[in-house]
Ligand code: URP
């Protein structure tokens with residue numbers, strides 16, 4: 001199958017020009033003006049943007065959590081992602097405590113194989129890393145799993161102590177892999193939660209009130225300091241607030257190889273959402289929680305100034321009926337997480353590019369190129385270039401859409417609400433190609449379950465100079481002066 005995309009405006013993280021793109025099979029074969037080639041299909045992209053497919057490096061499909069399982073399967077979640085212009089996800093496999101990480105990987109392969117509409121990769125959530133298991137991290141890397149998530153939250157379930165975090169980071173530093181940190185002081189948070197419940201505070205908003213920004217910042221500070229001593233890069237996931245951003249900036253300024261992502265919910269929603277009538281606030285029970293609104297400007301500033309590298313979704317949906325309900329009468333039992341994989345591109349295009357907060361190249365960089373690069377998939381993913389996978393979004397910058405879970409044109413996630421209900425956006429994907437196959441054609445799904453493939457990722461930063469090295473060298477933990485590190 002070959003496809004010729006004509007007359008579009010190609011935008012990558014670095015470029016912005018008009019040309020045709022010829023896709024032969026799964027990859028981009030030619031880019032040029034007025035290409036005179038035969039193709040099985042011709043798409044006229046006049047007036048449209050031609051963008052690299054979105055890379056969402058933080059999703060949780062069918063993840064067991066809080067006594068239930070996130071409601072999108074690899075089938076439904078990746079189809080929704082495709083509708084929204086995302087063509088690669090990096091999901092999280094989980095190590096069961098006491099079991100091998102490789103067994104966890106096998107379990108997640110079994111969930112995803114033959115199900116996904118778009119390509120997918122895995123991080124590994126490490127819950128337990130005694131010395132004898134440390135070599136497994138290298139074996140995971142050989143399997144194409146080159147990043148691990150560790151939690152400072154959820155004591156008794158997912159939390160890793162500092163020794164475990166240090167062990168994992170030191171190994172990652174040696175192997176050229178990457179530790180992703182859920183940075184929050186979960187031990188202190190648990191005390192606040194107990195006190196709130198004892199005082200009779202059971203409503204969803206206490207989820208946010210018991211997780212203050214200082215405790216996210218404390219986790220970030222600790223993760224960054226441990227990474228510095230381990231001489232390893234670190235990636236802070238779902239950074240939500242100015243307090244944590246300040247810690248990130250300080251660490252970057254002293255040369256720590258520190259990356260971080262934020263998510264649309266922290267840029268566009270705020271603490272007041274928990275005041276939705278009835279049990280509506282439960283929709284926004286996610287970790288970290290939504291913050292006071294003023295944090296949003298600071299996060300946009302962080303994205304513009306490149307302290308923050310990536311916008312992911314942390315897509316982890318639970319239905320309001322039946323699943324979030326588990327926590328009616330006790331906010332600590334509300335499953336943590338919210339939906340978002342379908343709308344990241346349009347929300348960020350509208351509130352970022354249309355609003356003048358970031359330019360088009362930075363939009364592509366944050367939603368596609370840099371996540372592909374950090375997580376070892378660039379330039380196969382994350383750009384439009386000869387030889388790259390033909391993951392391409394033909395994006396109509398003028399199309400206006402109101403997002404609603406009641407509108408089958410804008411809601412394909414398997415969840416009974418939208419966190420962005422009633423949000424009006426200008427700019428929406430029209431046609432989406434995943435490795436050369438049209439999967440969304442003028443807003444209609446034409447893809448196939450199982451066509452998405454597992455992507456074996458390369459080392460941190462890919463074959464290219466790690467971004468962090470450009471910020472400065474790693475600090476020598478002995479002298480405290482810049483060392484030979486940096487990548
Ligand atoms: O509330 C959230 N974020 N749920 C997903 C798990 C995680 O911590 O990323």
Ligand code: ZN
Nearest residue numbers: 182237238287
């Ligand atoms: Zn997390």
Ligand code: ZN
Nearest residue numbers: 058060314316
């Ligand atoms: Zn997550």
